[in-house]
Amino acid sequence: xxxKNELARVMGPRLCCKACELAALIKMDGSLQINGRKxxxxxxxxxxxVARKVIKLSKDLFGIRIEVLVKKKVRxxxxxxxxxxxxxxPELQQMLVKLGMLNDNGSFRDGMxxxxxxxxxxxxxxxxxxxLGGGSVNNPGGTYHLEVITGDERHAEAxxxxxxxxxxxxxxxxxxxxxxxxxxxxxxxxxxxxxxxxHTALLEYENTRIYKDMRNNxxxxxxxxxxxxxxxxxxxxxxxENIRAIARLIGIEKLPRSLREVAELRLHxxxxxxxxxxxxxxxxxxxxxxxxxxxxxxxxxxxxxxxALSNASGKSRWE
Numbered sequence: 001x002x003x004k005n006e007l008a009r010v011m012g013p014r015l016c017c018k019a020c021e022l023a024a025l026i027k028m029d030g031s032l033q034i035n036g037r038k039x040x041x042x043x044x045x046x047x048x049x050v051a052r053k054v055i056k057l058s059k060d061l062f063g064i065r066i067e068v069l070v071k072k073k074v075r076x077x078x079x080x081x082x083x084x085x086x087x088x089x090p091e092l093q094q095m096l097v098k099l100g101m102l103n104d105n106g107s108f109r110d111g112m113x114x115x116x117x118x119x120x121x122x123x124x125x126x127x128x129x130x131x132l133g134g135g136s137v138n139n140p141g142g143t144y145h146l147e148v149i150t151g152d153e154r155h156a157e158a159x160x161x162x163x164x165x166x167x168x169x170x171x172x173x174x175x176x177x178x179x180x181x182x183x184x185x186x187x188x189x190x191x192x193x194x195x196x197x198x199h200t201a202l203l204e205y206e207n208t209r210i211y212k213d214m215r216n217n218x219x220x221x222x223x224x225x226x227x228x229x230x231x232x233x234x235x236x237x238x239x240x241e242n243i244r245a246i247a248r249l250i251g252i253e254k255l256p257r258s259l260r261e262v263a264e265l266r267l268h269x270x271x272x273x274x275x276x277x278x279x280x281x282x283x284x285x286x287x288x289x290x291x292x293x294x295x296x297x298x299x300x301x302x303x304x305x306x307x308a309l310s311n312a313s314g315k316s317r318w319e
Contacts, residue, residue: 001047003137003193003201008049010197012125015061020122021129022057023099023113025050028133028150038088041096044081050132051082058086062095112158123162128196130159137189137201140209146189147182149175156181166195232273239294240270242301249304259300262293 012018026043033040043054051068058064069083086092096102100113117123130148138145150156156172156179163170163181168188173180183189186209193202243263246252252263262285265277274294278285285293 002204003198004047004132004135005049006198006201007128007132007196008047008053010128012128013121016116016119017121017125018057019061019099020113020116020126021132022054022061023101023116024126024129025054025057025133026096026099026101027112027155028130035088039093039096040088041086041092043084043086045084045133046079046081047132048080048082051084053132054084058084058095062091062098064091064095065089111154112162117162123165124195124197127162127166127192130162131196137193137205140186140189140205141212144184144186144189144209145182146192147180149178149180151178153179155179163192166191168192233271236266236270236272239266239298242298243267245301245305246297259293259297262290263297266294 029045030041030043045051055066064086067085071081135148148159159181160170160172170181170183243266252260265280274287274290278290
């Protein structure tokens, strides 16, 4: 809603851009009523700001006489429905021809008005009109998602093609009787908002996205540190238990000096890291060296517990 309210205040720099935006709004939300040779046009939207923009563009560009109907939607969303009605009048058919909706003979045209979309500024305005007519963007605090919904498969493909012209890799999915053109990548959503002119919404989106990414990175780092800490604590507890088993079965004093030194340090400093243990030794030893000796003690404890070694086993068997 915030994004649409902002875009509804954005006006194209030229008359051709304004015509493109109005054409997109009519394509997305318009329906024709034909009674003999008389044609009326209804444009329906749930946003009051979008309805006001349709009125302004129609009057400024073509001097169309307009009626506005407001009704309350009972089911689902209970917000107001705004219908901008253009009753039969000579200016209406002329407008539809100029906007690429009708041929000169009054027959209907399918697809986008390609002759209006030759300039980039016009394509941006048309994209803005498409979004105002049937688009939405999720709050980046949840999932990254921008979509445009249309009931015409060929129009969905044309919208996807228009987005690709701006380097946006849009995809299409079906949802009941509707076709959804969507973007999932946060960088591409930001680019799309910028192309349409939603700069304030873009900044808010970016702030939320950056905060979310930072929070996720912090959580990942905390989880990683916690996992490493748990691993270190569990290893230290296992090593202490194994050393106490060796002390009970054969006595630490019977160990070679290299093993006896690291065993005594581990018992006295059960919370110390391998680096800290190595710095306490004389001479100091690196982490890999300390780890190597502790692994020897683990293997020795396993053999003693399994009875593979007797209390009188020689020193050479433990190294």
